[in-house]
Amino acid sequence: MKKLKSNIYFKIGIIIFLILVLMIPTSMVENLIHEREQVQSSAIDEVSSKWGKGQTISGPFISIPFDKYVNKYNKKDSVNEIIKIKQWAHFLPEKLNISGIIQPEKRNRGIYEVVVYESKLKIEGNFDNIDFKNLDIDKKDVHFDKATLNIGINDLKGIEKQVSIKWNNQNISFNSGTSTKEIISSGINAVVPIANDSMQTYLFSTEIDLKGSQYLYFTPVGKTTDVRIKSNWTTPSFTGTYLPDDRTVTDDGFDSKWNILHLNRNYPQEWVGSKYNIDISTFGTDLLLPVDNYKKSYRVARYAILFLALTFLTFFFVEIMRKVFIHPIQYLLVGMAIIVFYVLLLSFSEHITFNFAYIIASILTLSLVSLYTMAILKSKQIGFLIFGILFIMYSFIFTIIQLEDYALLIGSSGMFIILCIVMYYSRKIDWYNINLDEKESLSN
Incomplete structure (x- = not known):
């Protein structure tokens, strides 16, 4: 031993x-x-669930229902029948401008800090040439009176007051929910007048006071999308599919600008159904706490x-x-x-x-x-x-x-x-x- x-x-x-x-x-x-x-993470989720989760603004876009006639074989009678089904055509704006101010603050849950914010967003732009010929749809089958303007918002409890849209000098209030789930699952919609004339131009503008936490993202649905966000937050993280074309971060906050063309994304200005996913093109700002312990x-x-x-x-x-x-x-x-x-x-x-x-x-x-x-x-x-x-x-x-x-x-x-x-x-x-x-x- x-x-x-x-x-x-x-x-x-x-x-x-x-x-x-x-x-x-x-x-x-x-x-x-x-x-x-x-x-x-649980503490952050708990606070976010009560205040408002991370928000993504998707839209606005126009959804218009139309009737489509298809042949269906009837096995019982051994004949072909023509049946009518309802489908949606979706149109994106020609020009989209978004400007906003984010006012973040820190909240505590136990020993943990959570970033929440209040934001004031102004969304404006225009739709041009809502034409069904490119989609091979006959106008007589289109329900123009049921056209809706949809804006996707992740967490609707973050909306602080009633939202209305100025549509060609006409004020229209938004309703909760979306007219169709083919593009977004959560948001608000407004029934807007759409003329049978495909050469009509529609101007729109709206303001949204939105609460959220951790991040604020956008989708570039415009043929040309310009976004400008300001805040007094000093530690932002610009993330998503696109980085800002111009950004300034100082001890007083940040100022960021994006300019995105329809050529930069992988979906067109109009389509039928749910064949495209616009969420893959989101971009925006994470409000990071400088804590990585x-x-x-x-x-x-x-x-x-x-x-x-x-x-x-x-x-x-x-x-x-x-x-x-x-x-x-x-x-x-x-x-x-x-x-x-x-x-x-x-x-x-x-x-x-x-x-x-x-x-x-x-x-x-x-x-x-x-x-x-x-x-x-x-x-x-x-x-x-x-x-x-x-x-x-x-x-x-x-x-x-x-x-x-x-x-x-x-x-x-x-x-x-x-x-x-x-x-x-x-x-x-x-x-x-x-x-x-x-x-x-x-x-x-």
């Missing part, structure tokens, strides 16, 4: 085994991070095996060079201290900034491991050595987390330097004739 305790290869095997065992609580920490992130905590946790390996490697070289014996239980306790570091980091980062949380958790962990090392090895010099090595390692990981775009470059360079240091200090060790001297052991 004594020979086994001082056998260097047995010690290496024990260290590798402990690292593998400690990966189990590490995976539990990663699951905890994911769980806390889900709790945050869960993402960063998860990234730090992915380096757990590196933390454990380098820490145990440091203790292993201390054993070899100082001829001391460190018990596997003591390795295990140091490893558990490293695992607790991630829990401290996660819990602190939910209440303070991630960088400050990392500093506090690192200092606590480094102090604990260093003081423990001094106690078991009865050497302040080794304790300070361990503190310095761990300080460099934790600083290295912190740098990788901050420089996300250069993480691979910095990480690979750092690993190469560490390998060089290990090879340098181990170059004169005779691995075939090395044993830990139990007589000089300073611990059990």
Whole structure:
């Protein structure tokens, strides 16, 4: 048993085994991070469901029903019958201009912050040449008196007051719901007068006061679509199929402009039925909170095996060079201290900034491991050595987390330097004739 305790290869095997065992609580920490992130998402969803969810404005577009006659074989009488079915033709505007102001604010649900907003949107434009000839539809089969103007809105409880549209100098109130689900499933509609004359031009304008949370998106349904959004929010994320042609982000907020042509999207100006999906062309703004503690905590946790390996490697070289014996239980306790570091980091980062949380958790962990090392090895010099090595390692990981775009470059360079240091200090060790001297052991 004594020979086994001082056998260097047995010690290496024990260290590798402990690292593998400690990966189990590490995976539990990663699951905890994911769980806390889900709790945050639930808090955001709860507030959003009461205030108004993320909003997408789809439209406006005109939907007009018409009768279509098709042949149907009657098996009972063995004859062909002509039956009439109702279908919808959809027309998009020639020009669409949207301008708006977003006024966001932060709401709290427990320890979590949620971004909600109130917006004032002005939508105007025109429809030209609503012509059924391109769709191969006879005008006599068209129900012009049932034409509706539809605007898609994701969450209707975000509408703050009655919405009406100015349609060729005529004010018309909107109704809840859409006239057809072929393009959008949620929104508002207004019955608008459409003449039988295909050369008629229709001007429209409306204003919508809309509440929502997290984001505000639009669909470029106009042959030419111009969107301009202003806000006092300082951390926007412009996302979707199209980025702004012009954007300005300052400490006072942002101002963004989009100009999109019908040639930039993959659906036409008119069609029948539900053959096209306009949602694939949405674009807009996410109102991001500058908080990514869960993402960063998860990234730090992915380096757990590196933390454990380098820490145990440091203790292993201390054993070899100082001829001391460190018990596997003591390795295990140091490893558990490293695992607790991630829990401290996660819990602190939910209440303070991630960088400050990392500093506090690192200092606590480094102090604990260093003081423990001094106690078991009865050497302040080794304790300070361990503190310095761990300080460099934790600083290295912190740098990788901050420089996300250069993480691979910095990480690979750092690993190469560490390998060089290990090879340098181990170059004169005779691995075939090395044993830990139990007589000089300073611990059990």
